[in-house]
Amino acid sequence: MHNEIENSQTFPPAELLAVNQELQQENQLLLRQSVVLQEELERLQALPPAATVRIDLIDDHVVQAHADNLANAAFIAAWKRNLAAERRYAAANGRLSWWRRLWQHMPGADRLGGKSFAKVIAAYASGGARAVDVLFDQCMTPPELRAKALTVLARSLQKEDAQAAADLARKAYDLEPRPFRLKWLALRQYEAGVMEQAQANLDCLPEDVPFSESELRQVEKLRQQTQRFWHGKAMQLTNFSERQAALRKQASETLEKTSQLQQRVAALEARKTTLEQEQAWLRSEYRRAQQENAALQAEQGRLQEERAAVVGERDRLAEQLRVLQQQVATALGHNQALTAQMQTLLSQQDQLQKFGSSMQEIQHANAAADALMADSFRKQSEELLKVRRHLDNVVKNEALNVTRQVQAFLGVQSYFASGELPMLNSEHHSWAIDMDLAHYLVELIECNAYDLVIEFGSGISTTVVAKALQLIQARTPQRAPARFFSFDHLEPYFQKTVGHLRQLGLEHHAQICLAPLSDWQSRDGKRYPFYACEEVLSALARETPATARILVIVDGPPAATGQHARYPALPLILAHFAERAIDVLMDDYVRADEKEVAQMWLADIGASGQRAQMIEKKLHKDACLIEIRPTLIAAH
Structure with a gap:
């Protein structure tokens, strides 16, 4: 019986020829699909990193x-x-x-x-x-x-x-x-x-x-x-399963390598954009330094008539200016070198793209070519990592050096102009906020007659707000001064901010509150660690009229505190200062966590029946301003 089964499965010569032809057709199909696979890999280079590609196999x-x-x-x-x-x-x-x-x-x-x-x-x-x-x-x-x-x-x-x-x-x-x-x-x-x-x-x-x-x-x-x-x-x-599994594995490895290459290219493009922005900022600082140099030269004539002793001081300032110009020129030279290195990286990127276009020829060469290609990718990846680390160190050091010099120059200039100590310490660059945000913050305070300013997270921004309020009070003594309260949860930073304000004579224009972090529970029962500030806010709400305009600055707690760490700020403000005109400014809007917090705030405002408008500010770390108006004002 078993011999009969074997005889029934033996193909005649004509059927063997047909099977051979089917195998040849299958091999041609495999070849065509490998070509399709190569075309998909080439198309991947034009897709964004988040794009997904699916290759249907045999x-x-x-x-x-x-x-x-x-x-x-x-x-x-x-x-x-x-x-x-x-x-x-x-x-x-x-x-x-x-x-x-x-x-x-x-x-x-x-x-x-x-x-x-x-x-x-x-x-x-x-x-x-x-x-x-x-x-x-x-x-x-x-x-x-x-x-x-x-x-x-x-x-x-x-x-x-x-x-x-x-x-x-x-x-x-x-x-x-x-x-x-x-x-x-x-x-x-x-x-x-x-x-x-x-x-x-x-x-x-x-x-x-x-x-x-x-x-x-x-x-x-x-x-x-x-x-x-x-x-x-x-x-x-x-032998279909083994060949299909091998082809799927090869396609998966190829897609993974292509995705990694796209990620590296995207990272280089982002780094290039950052360097170009920093280069533009340095150029603007250089032009501003030149303008201030011209102002100093005009001031020199007046100082010669008033006091002969100032001549020596003027020469010393001119020498410092010359050194600063040399340092700025050196920084520009470094930026040019960085630009040249970026061009080299772009050239290497073109070579990688050309290398990708020749992948089909390498695949049909032999198995040894695959090993050479993998070794080449590894070496180029190591070189790119070395170049990236070098660029990061050079740009970081040069930017820090230029920042220190510009900060020192501004401090000296401010001292000779007003006789006051500088607000910024040039010994180490430790600004809590970027200067573009500080400029925008001063602009808000100058253009809006705020009656109350509340800040979550003190630091250099506290000094900037206090100084702006001092200048406004000096210009408009008939107007009631705005009140300024700032909360911080760490004792060292609290003492540091208080000492800085006293050093600058601004202790009467800001009240710093030490508020350790404690659990705050939202309406949905979720708990967030936030400043223990409800008692102070309640007292302020009783003393603040309904027609008051309020500015809320949200720069804390730090992101390491937890997810959506800054969310409790607005619910607490709305709970104590309902039906008032409120502007909320949040720093670090470039981060995804802060973007999610802003959307949560807008949802809470809409649920309360009030109207709000959000403005995104394209700064170094981005910021967002949410303008909240009472229902009656919004209706008008």
Whole structure:
């Protein structure tokens, strides 16, 4: 039986040629899809880093074709064998017609043990199939009766020996090849585990052969198992799973490398933009220094007439100015060098893009080329990292040096102009806010008649606000001075800010409050660590009229405190200063956490029924201003 299965799966030369052609077509399909893969990789270079790419690999239609081919071959083999049995049976009907007439006058099944064919079953039990054939020959049994006896014998062995029952059913069909015997043979072969032959024999049956419900269920299970059997065998022959897995792995690695390369290019582009912005800022500072130099030279004439002793001091200032100009020139020279290095990086980027376009040729060269490409990527990545670190150190050091010199120059100039100590310490650059934000903060205070200023997170910004309020009070003594309260949670920074204000004579224009962090619970039950300032805010609310304008500066707590650390600021202000005109200024808007806090604030304002307008300020670290107006004012 197993030899018959092997013969049914052996392809003739013509079918082998067809299989060879299908394999060639599959190889061509693989080649075309590799070309599509290369085109997708090239297209990735034009996509943003967040874009996702999906590459559809080869489907399993080739495997299904092989499975169908194997099933068809098994069907053809079964059909040929059954056709040969039918031809033998038809020829035997003509030659044995005289035997049939003679057998009609002889005892029939009685010689074989009656309708139960007990003698046949006993002969098989004693001597196997050979003893049964001897009994048939002795009794001169015709083919139809032999087929019937073999069927009864197979039915008795069906539960004990399914393979023997299937062999006897095959002999019965060969003796009398009728459709009902072929159906019974297919079911016995299914029970014996020969699924491929059983399915082939079922396919050879005529369409009008009846089936019981239990037989139909067996036939359906047989068809499903046979499909899985041929599909698994086709997968083994075509080695499809391994090749598809290898191609998917190769595509995944290629996409990962491309994504990493895009990220590096995006980082370089962002770094280039930052350097260009810093270069523009340095140039503007240089021009401003030149203008101030001209003002100093004009002031020199007046100082010569007033006091001869100032001549020596003037020479010293001129020497300092010359040194500062040299340092600015040196910084510009460094910026030019950085620009040249950036051009080199862009050239390397072009080389990387050219290298990417030649990936297809490298893939078809040999396996050694892949190793060379990986080594080249590794070396270039190391070089880019070294260049980036070098650029970071150079730009950081030069920017810090220029900042210190400009800060020192401004401090000296302010001292000689007003006799006051400088607000900024040039010994180390530690501004809590950038100067562009400080300028915008002064502009807000000058252009808006604020009655109350509240600051969360003290520092240099506290000094800037106090100085601005002092100058406004000096110009407009008839107006009631604005009150200024600033909260800080750390004792060292609290003492440092208080000392700085006293040093500058601004302690009467600002009140610094030490407010350690404590848990504040929002309406949704979430807790945030924030300044313990509710008692102070409540007292201020009672003393502040409903028509007052309030400025709230949010520069704390630090981001390390937790997610949305600055969110409680506005809910606390709205709870104590409802129906008042409030402007909220938040620093560090360049960070995603601050952007989310701003959107949470707008949602809270909308839920309270008030109107608000948000203005984004494009500064060094960005800032946002939210203008909140009472309902009546907003309606007008």
